[in-house]
Amino acid sequence: MSAPAGEAPDFLRDLLEARSPSGYEQEAQAVVDRYLGPVAERVDRDALGNRMAVLGEGKDPTLLLAGHMDELGFVLSHIDDKGFLFFETIGGHDRIMIPGRRVRILTDRGPVSGVTGKRAVHLMSAEERKKIPEVHEMWIDIGATSGEEASKLVAVGDPVVYAHGLEPLRGERFIARGFDNKSGCYVVNEVLRRLARDHADALRAKVVAVSTSQEEIGTRGAYPSTFAVDPQFGIAVDVGHATDHPDCDPRKHGGKHVLGGGPLLSRGPNINPVVFARLQQLAEDHQIPYQLKAENAPTPTDARAVQMSRAGVATGLLSIPLRYMHTPGEVVHLGDVEATVELIRLFALSLEPGERGDW
């Protein structure tokens, strides 16, 4: 089922190509609809733009799998008289990454190409060169020569994404914009696809794969979708920091986590101990690589929202190790993605009728 070495699965590739800044997830929704529609019992949608693919309706317990489909981006806030476009950021950007990038503005009439501009290094003082530009000191240049011309092409409120696609590096290591969290969104939906294909009868739980919206601006899709699904178990899949590159210190940056070492298996207050122990046992029994990760508080992932829904949900968190998070050049090892799919598939099949995660 996994793609040959050096190739990304089509579904993951299509999710990565979909442009889906938080609140503007339409292209990712369309990919999920296309791949899950034919195999799920149904794919529900809601007012927040979530997608909820259902398998095993009527079975108990319900397992919710959450992988957010939104990504970082920008939104146009001002068009000046000369036709330059100013913007606000969507999500947690490192401003040093913004200038000099090719971008696409997603308009009602299709994408418009542009570049993020700033004053050239030659035109900066020695002091200015040491500083990171403020957001308002950068702009998007679409080649327009007047505000009037630009306003015919784009509108205030149009979203913007970097025009960086998927590229192989070496072996299973790939670079892409938006592995955070198209890789996790792929995992939860791919688990459901494999369960539907191979295990629909053996499965004793209802499984709902939720492609959540708006995670990057406060896990906003996970709250209403978890309320609607009303699960007893939940697993969130996101990306986590690989700390195996220069300038990382395991003492300061959450431990030693490597690309290709398997998903990060979190443990701590945001994590239900029954779910944690089951995931660890399954990984050990089936020789699936994993890396322990300590969490001292609610995590900044959908796991925080899922766990606190209604009367509480027994929640786990698996994170795909990733280098250079929230940049246009995120690096992931596809073996870690595949290991995460398999571990969650086994978890779903391990659930007994009526089982609960109370402790």
Ligand SMILES: [Zn+2]
């Ligand atoms: Zn993120």
